[in-house]
Amino acid sequence: MARRKLPSLDSRRGSRPARRGSQRKRTSRVRKKDVSAKSFTLLKSGLTFAAIVALLIVVVVGYRVATRRVWTDSARVSFVLQESDPSSPNSGVYVVSYLSSQEQLVIVSFPEGMKIEAVGGFGPWRVESLYPLGEMQEKGGELLHRSFAEFFGVGVEGWLVTDKVGVEMSRGNARSILRRIFGRALIGKARTNFGLWDLFRLWNAIGAVRLHNVELVDLSRSGAVVEQSQPDGSVTFTADLELLDQLSRRLFSHPELIEEGVAVAVLNGTNHRGLGARVARIVRNMGGDVVVVSDYSRTEEMTTLWASQDDLLKNSTTRQLSKALFIERALVGETSQQRADILVVVGEDYWTRLTKL
Numbered sequence: 001m002a003r004r005k006l007p008s009l010d011s012r013r014g015s016r017p018a019r020r021g022s023q024r025k026r027t028s029r030v031r032k033k034d035v036s037a038k039s040f041t042l043l044k045s046g047l048t049f050a051a052i053v054a055l056l057i058v059v060v061v062g063y064r065v066a067t068r069r070v071w072t073d074s075a076r077v078s079f080v081l082q083e084s085d086p087s088s089p090n091s092g093v094y095v096v097s098y099l100s101s102q103e104q105l106v107i108v109s110f111p112e113g114m115k116i117e118a119v120g121g122f123g124p125w126r127v128e129s130l131y132p133l134g135e136m137q138e139k140g141g142e143l144l145h146r147s148f149a150e151f152f153g154v155g156v157e158g159w160l161v162t163d164k165v166g167v168e169m170s171r172g173n174a175r176s177i178l179r180r181i182f183g184r185a186l187i188g189k190a191r192t193n194f195g196l197w198d199l200f201r202l203w204n205a206i207g208a209v210r211l212h213n214v215e216l217v218d219l220s221r222s223g224a225v226v227e228q229s230q231p232d233g234s235v236t237f238t239a240d241l242e243l244l245d246q247l248s249r250r251l252f253s254h255p256e257l258i259e260e261g262v263a264v265a266v267l268n269g270t271n272h273r274g275l276g277a278r279v280a281r282i283v284r285n286m287g288g289d290v291v292v293v294s295d296y297s298r299t300e301e302m303t304t305l306w307a308s309q310d311d312l313l314k315n316s317t318t319r320q321l322s323k324a325l326f327i328e329r330a331l332v333g334e335t336s337q338q339r340a341d342i343l344v345v346v347g348e349d350y351w352t353r354l355t356k357l
Contacts, residue, residue, distance in 0.1 A: 079158030155324030269300030
């Protein structure tokens with residue numbers, strides 16, 4: 001029987017380093033694979049986290065776009081537009097109103113130097129100075145649209161301030177100028193309380209308005225204001241309130257309120273004389289049917305709208321009056337004593353909005 005020849009001691013000793021080298025190579029490859037796997041896992045986790053953050057940003061921005069809306073359920077939206085250019089011969093201030101149900105566009109311009117009463121207790125101010133005045137308290141837009149709402153006695157929801165486009169507004173170019181301004185606002189080159197969805201809707205809607213549905217009104221030639229020369233040679237304009245209200249009803253009334261024909265009573269629940277009449281003026285100019293203006297039996301802190309039945313809380317009259325008059329409380333209650341369907345009790349909070357900014 002042949003004997004198996006065992007490897008010599010020297011050969012066995014020589015093979016050990018080779019095996020060790022091979023093991024080291026395998027171990028190194030395994031470690032590299034582990035490092036690569038961990039790096040891939042970390043990269044994948046990082047990309048997943050970044051995608052989640054991006055999705056959250058999109059959701060938050062989308063929510064803000066969807067919820068920040070000035071133009072909601074009304075067919076009419078009105079706003080103050082101011083073009084900032086001190087060198088312009090005109091005031092650069094307009095009140096713009098769009099009526100979606102009839103695709104009508106109204107633009108009211110103001111003569112240079114015209115003054116109106118500024119809310120917040122500031123007294124009469126030039127229309128082009130209202131925004132800078134309010135910006136002293138970082139409320140320029142609020143002072144702007146609230147002052148014009150009181151001047152015309154209507155709801156003015158929005159405001160937009162931008163640099164002058166370089167072209168004077170006319171009936172023929174009004175639509176293109178407004179669309180250019182809304183385009184600027186959409187990319188952040190204007191100051192406004194309108195949300196992105198509002199701006200896009202207006203940009204799109206005004207593009208569809210036909211020229212014969214555009215009305216440009218120069219207030220100095222409307223008959224609603226009277227021009228007066230002063231001893232120093234300057235010219236001032238004073239509003240004829242009756243003629244101004246007629247103009248407001250023609251230009252800014254809400255067809256929904258006229259169609260519904262809801263009888264509205266306005267009661268002054270404060271000690272400030274004439275406040276009920278000021279509120280009733282807004283209701284009338286918006287198209288509401290005011291049947292009673294009187295004093296309430298007691299003083300109230302919060303302005304409240306009372307409806308004779310549940311259905312009236314959901315109609316256009318209630319919604320639009322609540323928005324224009326900043327009414328936060330609408331309830332069902334007894335209104336028959338005033339021969340009205342809706343009763344507006346004016347509270348101290350409304351006076352505060354007029355006298356404080």
